[in-house]
Amino acid sequence: MKLGFIRHGQTNWNAEDRLQGSSDIPLNDVGREQARDAVAVLGTSTWDVVVSSPLSRARQTAEIIASGLGIELGQSYGELIERDYGQAEGMRVADSENLWPNKTGGGIEPLESVVARGRSAIERIAADFPGKNVAVVCHGTIIRYTLSALAGHRFDSIHNGSISLVDNDSGSWKVQSINGEEVSSTLTE
Incomplete structure (x- = not known):
């Protein structure tokens, strides 16, 4: 089984460097082209x-x-919703960092919760589509930190419209690529 995690296309808030989190912001023209x-x-x-x-x-x-x-x-999976940025939603990233350094406080969802939801989503998708190759469209933070947890290595940001691959051909989930670039075979879970 293979999962292809795709970060949604760009929104106006992405272009303005605003935290959108669980706010429901639609794609813009660039985002539709990225898709x-x-x-x-x-x-x-x-x-x-x-x-x-x-x-x-x-x-x-x-x-x-x-x-x-x-x-x-x-179907859609609620576990795949982006990190809830609490009071920081809609703010420019730099402004939110001044108020809540490292995105802690202000009602911002802890990363541990985001990763737990990401892992839960992978388990549900695997159970719903056994042996299938599934394209999973979701959000940058949940992709980044869930795949970082699987690989035991912290990855950099996930780009809009990019594809990151994981598989469980060996019986456990292995990260194969991030943002379309192959992950070094030296990374372990």
């Missing part, structure tokens, strides 16, 4: 279904990808 670009990259492999976070920016990206690949648009 179409992801279709071309994903088309080099075989995918069975596309699932997503229920937030509109992820769902819209998933719809574009499913249509472009000619595959099923599956």
